[in-house]
Amino acid sequence: MTQMSTHYPDATRIEPVNRHTLAIVVDNEPGVLARIAGLFSGRGYNIESLTVTETEHEAHISRITIVTTGTDSIIEQIKSQLERLVPVHRVVDLTITGDAVERELCLVKVVGKGDHRVEAMRLASAFGARTLDATLTSFVYELTGTTEEVERFIKLMTAVGLVEVSRTGVAAMARGADAMTF
Amino acid sequence: MSETMTGAEMVIRALQDQGVEHIFGYPGGAVLPIYDALFHQDKVKHILVRHEQGAVHAAEGYARSSGKVGVVLVTSGPGATNAVTGLADAMMDSIPVVCITGQVPTHLIGSDAFQECDTVGITRHCTKHNYLVKSIEDLPRILHEAFYVASNGRPGPVVIDLPKDIQFKAGSYARPVNNQHKTYRPTVKGDMDKIRAAIELMANAKRPVFYTGGGVINSGPHAAALLRELVRLTGFPITSTLMGLGAYPASDPLFLGMLGMHGTYEANLAMHECDVMINIGARFDDRITGRLDAFSPYSKRIHVDIDPSSINKNVKVDIPIVGDCAHVLEDMVRLWRQTAPQQDMVALKEWMGKVEGWRARNCLAYRPSAETIKPQFAIQRLYELTKGRETYVTTEVGQHQMWAAQYFKFEDPNRWMTSGGLGTMGYGLPAAIGAQLANPKALVVDIAGEASILMNMQEMSTAVQYRLPVKIFILNNEYMGMVRQWQELLHGGRYSQSYSESLPDFVKLAEAYGGVGMRCDKPADLDAAITEMINIDRPVIFDCIVDKTENCFPMIPSGKAHNEMLLNDYLGETGTDIGSVIDEKGKMLV
Known part of the structure; x- marks a missing residue:
């Protein structure tokens, strides 16, 4: 008897996993976010980051930015599955269309005295973070940057009294004059 | 043009405007206003089912046998949750259904009100789209849009969840000028460059095979006619999935029978050995492909599908064509005629010789018996005795379903209704009721198993009430046969819970419902009994009563490739140990 593989799509096939940023233009109707989030959970796809808000108020259009990971074929599937949803107008893979600008905003709260406090201020200024709130024992900083910058900032701040983090997730847009319409 | 009416009246008016003649439903508190509106008119006829799951399956049978959209009306809470299995079934098999569910009044939504459930939340993943109507102004648009979404692109079920206060509210209704969705516009016309490339690949094929599916049926009778034309033009052999049976006539010499797990030897080997595969409206389901890394290793593949997400999902293809089967087939036929390609007749002749060799293996042969009715024999006799008629066949799920697919020969599309994707036991009887309603003069037979039929047995009452003369043909082997077959294959023949204990007396049961009961257990009596059944109105x-030990062959066991099929004579005597056929790894799969 020959060794058997599987009756289902082969999960053992090794393909490189890549990170993709998708911009999804949708009708801003009730449940649309649940549809999209549910599609990811139901089909076992990853969501690394998700941001959503209405961008065209009159037309009730929202733009959702999702950062996901997967093999090339999984990413293709994600895109076609998204496009299949009735309220989805367009799906653009910003990673494939090239060199998109990606930014996220994070708020961090650090608590400390003495050297830690001084070091926190130095780091914040080195990263170009804005001070949104200060007390004698704490700061709230705002930093906007790439995911990597934000990660690095948080990592360093951990050493000097970081107590709380809030992040928006990635907002992204393709470079150049071409606009993504709905 | 616009008229003032209540939300409930709008529902009925929109159904009339959509040309709906029959709806399947069950009343309840949250849909009473709609039932009242129904009462005041006689254009839309309501079929009262006995369970909401039955309503959706009946609508599926109606839709698939008529090409129209099936319509369901159920109440909130349990009405909606009971309908979920039917909706999931329609989703998997791409059947156009519009299901209107009642909901508690808008101000009570979220309060855990009596018979409240989050219907749009629950049905989100088993519908193509769903709506919660929160304002009377949206209702006319949503009602018509639902029909557009259900029937365009890859068809599927659409739910409209309608709170009771909206049903009472007055608003203005006007029939929309163009019944469309503002953004949902599926591609129906295939890309001509791709179609050209496909024709070129087909023209140079040495070992081609058509592999067609339910998409051809969904595309309409015109698609089936075009498929026949293309197959005859090219002279290529053709196989079909379970869902696609009837798109190409089973009696045609080029037809190889169904492919896949219980497909024919010739169909599966043709898929394995082919150099060009032309997939039209099928989706490379796991029951078809078997072991993926050994699936059709030598072929270049063309895939025509209206749903882009079906392309490259399970199997990589070389020429993907997104579009409606009928549109693409029309272009293919035209291009083939225009180019009149010089085919490699020597290679094609050799290929057909090979295919005939496989066919000569006669994989559907079985050991006949004079004492007990073999289930295969029962289906064959049923087919032979109903051949000349307009016959529609539905099935439940299990061994009987596969035998029906193997031994009943379908010549026309829309005559065969079965639960393919979801595999829902209990589908057949309500689907038969729907099919009979859509085709009142036709013979409608539900080929059933004694276990499956009990899952929606209550619909017998519906059939009797509406004088729908459906024939329930039970292959009774007192087992959940397919479960028993897998237990033999995988679990050492330990028949855990697969024996049909305490079966009802089906003859008396039929009579209790007000129908006719018949029993046959002798092969010699079968023809007369079937003829008698057909003639009862x-x-x-x-x-x-059939052989209790018969198993369903041929079979590709779990984790095997198309060229590793089990044939019926593999075992010698039936019922001997087949437990060693699948190894440990294969046992992890189903």
């Missing part, structure tokens, strides 16, 4: 339960 009332619902019949035919309890056909």
Whole structure:
């Protein structure tokens, strides 16, 4: 008897996993976010980051930015599955269309005295973070940057009294004059 | 043009405007206003089912046998949750259904009100789209849009969840000028460059095979006619999935029968050995492909599908064509005629010789018996005795379903209704009721198993009430046969819970419902009994007592490739140990 593989799509096939940023233009109707989030959970796809808000108020259009990971074929599937949803107008893979600008905003709260406090201020200024709130024992900083910058900032701040983090997730847009319409 | 009416009246008016003649439903508190509106008119006829799951399956049978959209009306809470299995079934098999569910009044939504459930939340993943109507102004648009979404692109079920206060509210209704969705516009026309490339690949094929599916049926009778034309033009052999049976006539010499797990030897080997595969409206389901890394290793593949997400999902293809089967087939036929390609007749002749060799293996042969009715024999006789008629066949799920697919020969599309993707036991009887309603003069037979039929047995009452003379042909082997077959294959023949204990007397059961009951257990009596059944103009339960040990072959066991099929003579005597056929790894799969 020959060794058997599987009756289902082969999960053992090794393909490189890549990170993709998708911009999804949708009708801003009730449940649309649940549809999209549910599609990811139901089909076992990853969501690394998700941001959503209405961008065209009159037309009730929202733009959702999702950062996901997967093999090339999984990413293709994600895109076609998204496009299949009735309220989805367009799906653009910003990673494939090239060199998109990606930014996220994070708020961090650090608590400390003495050297830690001084070091926190130095780091914040080195990263170009804005001070949104200060007390004698704490700061709230705002930093906007790439995911990597934000990660690095948080990592360093951990050493000097970081107590709380809030992040928006990635907002992204393709470079150049071409606009993504709905 | 616009008229003022209540939300409930709008529902009925929109159904009338959509040309809906029959709806399947069950009343309840949250849909009473709609039932009242129904009462005041007689254009839309309501079929009262006995369970909401039955309503959706009946709508599926109606839709698939008529090409129209099936319509369901159920109440909130349990009405909606009971309908979920049917909706999931329609989703998997791409059947156009519009299901209107009642909901508690808008101000009570979220309060855990009586018979409240989050219907749009629950049905989000088992519908193509769903709506919660929160304002009377949206209702006319949503009602018509639902029909557009259900029937365009890859068809599927659409739910409209309608709170009771909206049903009472007055608003203005006007029939929309163009019944479309503002953004949902599926591609129906295939890309001509791709179609050209496909024709070129086909023209140079040495070992081609058509592999067609339910998409051809969904595309309409025109698609089936074009498929026949293309197959005859090219002279290529053709196989079909379970869902696609009837798109190409089974009696045609080029037809190889169904492919896949219980497909024919010739169909599966043709898929394995082919150099060009032309997939039209099928989706490379795991029951078709078997072991993926050994699936059709030598082929270049063309895939025509209206749903882009079906392309490259399970199997990589070389020429993907997104579009409606009928549109693409029309272009293919035209291009083939225009180019009149010089085919490699020597290679094609050799290929057909090979295919005939496989066919000569006669994989559907079985050991006949004079004492017990073999289930295969029962289906063959049923087919032979109903051949000349307009016959529609539905099935439940299990061994009987596969035998029906193997031994009943379908010549026309829309005549065969079965639960393919979801595999829902209990589908057949309500689907038969729907099919009979859509085709009142036709013979409608539900080929059933004694276990499956009990799952929606209550619909017998519906059949009797509406004088729908459906024939329930039970292959009674007192086992959940397919479960028992897998237990033999995988679990050492330990028949855990697969014996049909305490079965009802189906003859008496039929009579209790007001139908006709029949029983047959002798092969010699079968023809006369079937003929008698056909001639009864009332619902019949035919309890056909068959061989209890027969298994369904050919079979590609879990984790095997198309060229590693089990044939029926593999075992010698039936019922001997087949437990060693699948190894440990294969046992992890189903």
